Amino acid sequence: MSRKMDMGGCLGRLIQRATKMLKKEIFKNRYVKILICSVLMILLMLGVVPLIEVVLLKYGAPLFDIINHNIYLDIFFILLAFILIIYFVNNLVINYYNSVVHSTLSITVFFLFLYLKSEVKSIEFIRFSVNNRIAYFDIVTLYGSFSIILLVRNFLSEKIWRTESELSEGFISDKPWMQDDRDLLNRLPLAETIADQINEYNSSDSFSIGIIGKWGEGKTSFFNQIKTFLSIDRYILIDFTPWNYGHSKSIIDSYFGIFSASLSPFSSGIDDLIKKYIRLLSQNSNPGYSLLGSLVNSELSSFDHYYSKLNRTIKHINKRIIVFIDDLDRMHEIEILEIFKIIRQSSNFNNLMFIVGYDRNYISEIISGTIKSNPDAYIDKIFQLEYQLPPISKVIIEDLLKSYLNKYLPNNEEGIRLAIDSTRNEIGKVVAESVSFTNSEIESHSYLTSLITNLRDVKKIANSIILHRVNSDNVDLGEILLINIIKTKHFKLYQGIADQKILMIKKETDKVRFIVNQSKFDKIVSKDIPEYNILKQICEDIFNENKAYLKSIVFPNNFEYYFDFSARSTLAINDFNTLRLKKFKYLQKGIRKTIKNKRVGDVYLILDTIKEYTNRQDFENILRAKVLIMMLNYRDFAEDIIQSIDLSRNPDLLDRFYNGRGGIMKDTLTRIFLKKCESTYFNNFLHAVHQHFNYESNFKIALSQEEYINICIERFQRHLGYYKGINLSTFQYYYKCISKIDIDNKVIIDSRANELMRQRILSKPIEYLKIIIVDPFLPPDDISFALEGFTSQIFGGWSGFESFLYQQEQSNFIVQVIKEFYNLFKQTDYRGVRVGPDMQKKIKQIRHRE
Numbered sequence: 001m002s003r004k005m006d007m008g009g010c011l012g013r014l015i016q017r018a019t020k021m022l023k024k025e026i027f028k029n030r031y032v033k034i035l036i037c038s039v040l041m042i043l044l045m046l047g048v049v050p051l052i053e054v055v056l057l058k059y060g061a062p063l064f065d066i067i068n069h070n071i072y073l074d075i076f077f078i079l080l081a082f083i084l085i086i087y088f089v090n091n092l093v094i095n096y097y098n099s100v101v102h103s104t105l106s107i108t109v110f111f112l113f114l115y116l117k118s119e120v121k122s123i124e125f126i127r128f129s130v131n132n133r134i135a136y137f138d139i140v141t142l143y144g145s146f147s148i149i150l151l152v153r154n155f156l157s158e159k160i161w162r163t164e165s166e167l168s169e170g171f172i173s174d175k176p177w178m179q180d181d182r183d184l185l186n187r188l189p190l191a192e193t194i195a196d197q198i199n200e201y202n203s204s205d206s207f208s209i210g211i212i213g214k215w216g217e218g219k220t221s222f223f224n225q226i227k228t229f230l231s232i233d234r235y236i237l238i239d240f241t242p243w244n245y246g247h248s249k250s251i252i253d254s255y256f257g258i259f260s261a262s263l264s265p266f267s268s269g270i271d272d273l274i275k276k277y278i279r280l281l282s283q284n285s286n287p288g289y290s291l292l293g294s295l296v297n298s299e300l301s302s303f304d305h306y307y308s309k310l311n312r313t314i315k316h317i318n319k320r321i322i323v324f325i326d327d328l329d330r331m332h333e334i335e336i337l338e339i340f341k342i343i344r345q346s347s348n349f350n351n352l353m354f355i356v357g358y359d360r361n362y363i364s365e366i367i368s369g370t371i372k373s374n375p376d377a378y379i380d381k382i383f384q385l386e387y388q389l390p391p392i393s394k395v396i397i398e399d400l401l402k403s404y405l406n407k408y409l410p411n412n413e414e415g416i417r418l419a420i421d422s423t424r425n426e427i428g429k430v431v432a433e434s435v436s437f438t439n440s441e442i443e444s445h446s447y448l449t450s451l452i453t454n455l456r457d458v459k460k461i462a463n464s465i466i467l468h469r470v471n472s473d474n475v476d477l478g479e480i481l482l483i484n485i486i487k488t489k490h491f492k493l494y495q496g497i498a499d500q501k502i503l504m505i506k507k508e509t510d511k512v513r514f515i516v517n518q519s520k521f522d523k524i525v526s527k528d529i530p531e532y533n534i535l536k537q538i539c540e541d542i543f544n545e546n547k548a549y550l551k552s553i554v555f556p557n558n559f560e561y562y563f564d565f566s567a568r569s570t571l572a573i574n575d576f577n578t579l580r581l582k583k584f585k586y587l588q589k590g591i592r593k594t595i596k597n598k599r600v601g602d603v604y605l606i607l608d609t610i611k612e613y614t615n616r617q618d619f620e621n622i623l624r625a626k627v628l629i630m631m632l633n634y635r636d637f638a639e640d641i642i643q644s645i646d647l648s649r650n651p652d653l654l655d656r657f658y659n660g661r662g663g664i665m666k667d668t669l670t671r672i673f674l675k676k677c678e679s680t681y682f683n684n685f686l687h688a689v690h691q692h693f694n695y696e697s698n699f700k701i702a703l704s705q706e707e708y709i710n711i712c713i714e715r716f717q718r719h720l721g722y723y724k725g726i727n728l729s730t731f732q733y734y735y736k737c738i739s740k741i742d743i744d745n746k747v748i749i750d751s752r753a754n755e756l757m758r759q760r761i762l763s764k765p766i767e768y769l770k771i772i773i774v775d776p777f778l779p780p781d782d783i784s785f786a787l788e789g790f791t792s793q794i795f796g797g798w799s800g801f802e803s804f805l806y807q808q809e810q811s812n813f814i815v816q817v818i819k820e821f822y823n824l825f826k827q828t829d830y831r832g833v834r835v836g837p838d839m840q841k842k843i844k845q846i847r848h849r850e
Contacts, residue, residue, distance in 0.1 A: 110144020177221030195229030213389035216456030219357035315350035419477035638685035
């Protein structure tokens with residue numbers, strides 16, 4: 001009998017737990033919710049199909065009879081279908097999310113309509129006059145299928161985004177330490193010590209432990225570290241964050257609700273006991289009506305009875321219950337006292353332990369208004385044991401800030417190191433070339449660790465800098481760091497700087513700079529705050545009138561680069577993200593408008609932040625945007641583009657955006673790269689793409705050897721078309737036309753490029769001869785020279801060049817010098833020639849001869 005009851009109880013608890021998990025999953029995942037609601041709605045509607053049939057035949061048939069379907073009605077429904085298609089395509093492009101109700105209704109109506117058309121023969125839908133196989137109301141299937149496609153698209157996009165976000169996070173989240181994370185603060189040994197003491201505690205008496213630490217010092221992370229050393233089989237772990245529940249009554253109800261939900265899988269009757277205990281607790285807190293309650297309901301007459309019964313039930317569970325209470329120092333006085341009340345009133349429960357995180361000084365100060373006699377003694381009565389978290393060392397704070405910034409700003413490692421060193425070492429070393437840098441009388445301070453004292457501040461400052469995606473071409477990282485320290489610790493002062501309220505212009509003969517207006521500074525920053533002197537000194541150092549460093553914020557033309565770009569840009573991040581999902585012509589228009597307003601820096605700072613793509617169009621638009629910036633010769637994005645299209649780094653790229661069809665991707669990339677411009681950045685980019693995908697990679701996705709050569713020849717021809725002479729750029733275009741590299745590692749130029757170059761040389765021989773003598777790679781000294789390395793290829797051998805040379809006017813000084821040098825060069829078997837002072841003088845003369 002007892003065994004059957006135990007099995008029944010286990011089955012009941014299993015069903016109860018499964019129901020709770022199902023509820024949690026339904027309310028957590030919108031797609032599961034839509035699926036279940038749609039299935040239930042379809043089953044319900046199928047059950048009332050006979051009723052729908054009767055209603056349609058009774059009321060719908062007469063209406064259908066009076067409708068005279070004709071070509072005009074056909075046109076109306078065709079236009080309606082066209083509008084639906086446009087609406088759907090637009091929603092698809094912008095990744096529009098239908099609500100759960102809208103999605104459920106559209107799916108239900110779609111399947112119901114299909115069922116009525118296929119199974120219910122008594123209902124005849126009015127059909128188009130031009131094609132009687134299609135009914136007017138088939139538009140319902142169009143709308144329903146669009147909704148389903150959009151739903152599937154959103155689901156797949158979220159799945160891709162979640163996968164990508166695991167690999168690359170845009171910002172540093174404030175999530176606490178989780179198992180397998182690095183122990184940045186070296187607290188795992190202390191967590192293990194506390195867990196060992198808990199494991200060795202064999203008494204059934206209640207126990208309360210306080211974990212003392214200031215706000216932002218990692219108490220939640222420390223809780224998680226303790227949990228890793230606690231066996232889940234021995235304990236029931238309960239997390240309670242009272243800060244989430246507002247006023248005091250909801251805190252008590254919420255705590256016991258979580259307490260009940262955590263214990264109910266282990267005891268079938270505990271829910272009712274806890275409910276009755278809460279009611280008794282409520283009456284005990286309101287003595288004015290406790291007598292009336294006991295008269296009306298005798299069940300509530302004995303607080304001790306239900307307390308003892310609940311205590312026995314908890315004891316029979318035979319597991320220690322550990323309640324972790326966090327964020328106590330974010331709450332008001334009454335709420336804190338309610339938590340202490342919960343701990344006191346639960347202190348005699350068997351096998352119950354509380355671990356509470358708080359800032360002792362804050363708690364003592366805030367409850368002193370109610371506990372006036374001795375608030376510290378009151379806290380001592382609540383907690384039998386307190387652990388003080390070890391302070392975060394200055395070295396750890398600096399190392400964490402440096403590691404975060406290096407991770408998210410990988411191209412600025414040296415600048416980040418210098419910035420952190422400058423804020424730590426001395427006041428005058430905020431900027432790399434500050435005039436006051438060598439002033440030995442300047443007092444040393446540690447801005448960094450005087451104002452940044454916890455992990456939360458470190459992450460906030462790092463995120464502020466990451467938001468800017470600072471580029472060292474425009475700003476100084478040291479000043480950016482100092483300004484964001486101010487932003488984190490005293491936002492009102494930061495706002496005063498951003499709005500220039502505490503600044504004034506100082507003009508000299510050739511200098512215009514910002515300096516601090518002390519009287520306005522004192523209006524914003526009170527002298528009573530402990531950080532006053534440090535903040536004042538930071539501002540004076542940032543806006544030091546003696547700075548000579550041209551990137552500094554003291555120069556008004558640099559000022560805006562040091563503040564939030566999204567708020568001051570003509571192309572805000574939100575607008576950019578909208579445009580990138582549309583056709584490229586819209587994104588290009590926005591970029592060109594921003595460039596026209598002299599804010600090109602905003603564009604490439606935004607492009608630097610993009611590591612994830614929503615769909616194929618988004619991916620290609622970002623490539624085109626980077627290519628556009630290079631074509632306009634603003635910035636080299638070659639490495640970024642190569643990284644984004646390199647399949648060895650992005651193995652799922654081809655499948656994700658091109659369904660595995662490499663040909664489509666190749667054609668698309670070729671069209672993007674086949675641009676006509678004379679940008680140095682773009683020329684170098686094409687060369688880098690060619691080298692990467694044809695010399696280093698087995699998968700020639702971007703350009704084949706033949707396609708690349710054709711592009712280079714075309715670009716060489718265009719250069720020769722608009723520039724009629726010969727200069728170093730002419731040779732740069734020529735050098736790109738590499739046909740192959742032979743087994744002896746000799747570079748072979750394409751024969752078409754050789755012919756083009758030869759024809760240009762024959763038309764401009766003297767210009768060519770002026771630049772033909774070059775400094776050889778070997779030997780590396782300033783008195784050795786050679787003829788340009790591809791001369792023999794251009795002329796089909798050295799004999800061809802010699803023939804060309806002797807065809808020129810022999811009385812010309814330049815021809816005479818080249819002829820003399822060639823004879824020396826020929827004697828060294830066409831290697832470097834060490835020449836005397838006289839020949840050096842002649843070479844210098846022909847290089848500078850007009």
